[in-house]
Amino acid sequence: MLERTLAVVFGLAVVGGGAFYVLTTPRPLDAATLGDGAGGDVARGERIFHVGGCISCHAAERPEVGAQPLLAGGEPLETPFGTFHGPNISPHPTDGIGAWSYADFANAMKRGLDPEGRHLYPAFPYTSYVKMRTQDLADLWAYMKSLPPAEGRAPANELAFPFNIRRGVGLWKLAFLPEEGPIVPLAPDAPEPVKLGQYLVEGPGHCGQCHTPRSFNGAGGLIETQWLAGAPNPEGRGGIPDITPGGETGSWSESDLVEYFASGFTPDFDSVGGSMADVQRNLAELSDADRDAIAAYLKAVPPIDERGEAAPSQ
């Protein structure tokens, strides 16, 4: 009897392990649709770099005015799951991503995979970057390759069990890696700035990563029915505000939002603070047109009321 039980347990373990292996197998982009990254433009890529806020996690400090950023890895990101260290993404051949192909880069950005097919943790916001346009990806790649190589490797992440099992991220992705399409359904005849803002916010700008609550007590995916409705601070204390028209910034005009992006001052001359302070430094690098577009989109998203439900339309 005991032997039979053991055999069943062993069998289940093998089946379970096999299922885990299959389910967590990397699923890279289709090479046929990927393109080769040729035609990327450095100047256009710099814009996407600022929209994406890459520097915030991948550089220890901002460069002097006019200097190029050194992307040797950034400040630790402390979360309930452990501490993440943004790695070196400079073109250094061994410490950075200098030896990567364009396909490697695209699979990291849109599939959360490294060149060996290992799953990247979603602290790297590929769940937003999955919505990026092919041309923008190529432009960003061109810009990244133009930056100076930086020596040094970030420390390994310090994560608690079970989050330290990297293979398990494959299961998480099966459940939570979104599709490429838009999140908020806009009317086909929505103004062009709203459409541009949608792309910037939902895609490369990855605003929802902090401003949208997550399922499974913060461990799951973004709850799209509460898009941008505010969430607990992933870095611990306090909260991240609701930035829908039903939230804290609902009374701000579009030009108030644009001013905040550009200068960091709120309409009543409070200043940006917390983790948004560094995000605003990135927003300050954008063009007026891009800041206008982000503001226009934030005014167009569905308002969410205090209970986290869609507010009735007015």
Next chain:
Amino acid sequence: MRFRFSSVPLLSALALAAAGAAVLPATAQNGDPIAERQQVMKDVGRQSRTLNQMVKGEAPFDAAAAVAAFQAMNQDAQRFGTLFPEGSETGGNTEASPDIWTNRSEFQEHLDKFAADTAAAAAAAPQDVAALSEQFRVVGGNCRSCHEDFRVDN
């Protein structure tokens, strides 16, 4: 004439030092440091608005008003040091980070820099919008750098 002109910044600085010394003891004894510091923050906001309107061309440039705004901010900067006593960590919708009480020296460095930058801006007494804009940029950076580390959004 030359002598008088260059003495303006010095006089302003002396006046500020005197004003700051007069204000400091008065504030420490008031009852509710959370409400009081929130009021002082609002005053910094009001001064910022005044300066920003001039920088943006939304209000006419007024050199005396600009100096007065920097001076008021300087007094606010000096008051902050007394408004985060032990026991005022929570309550009253405070957004003060607990780090203020565990990392007091770094918090104080921020306040000292804010006081120094506002005193320097007042002493510089900008005479046109371009000069004011530069002073306001330097002073305004203090809001963000301290709020980045020492304020928590609720």
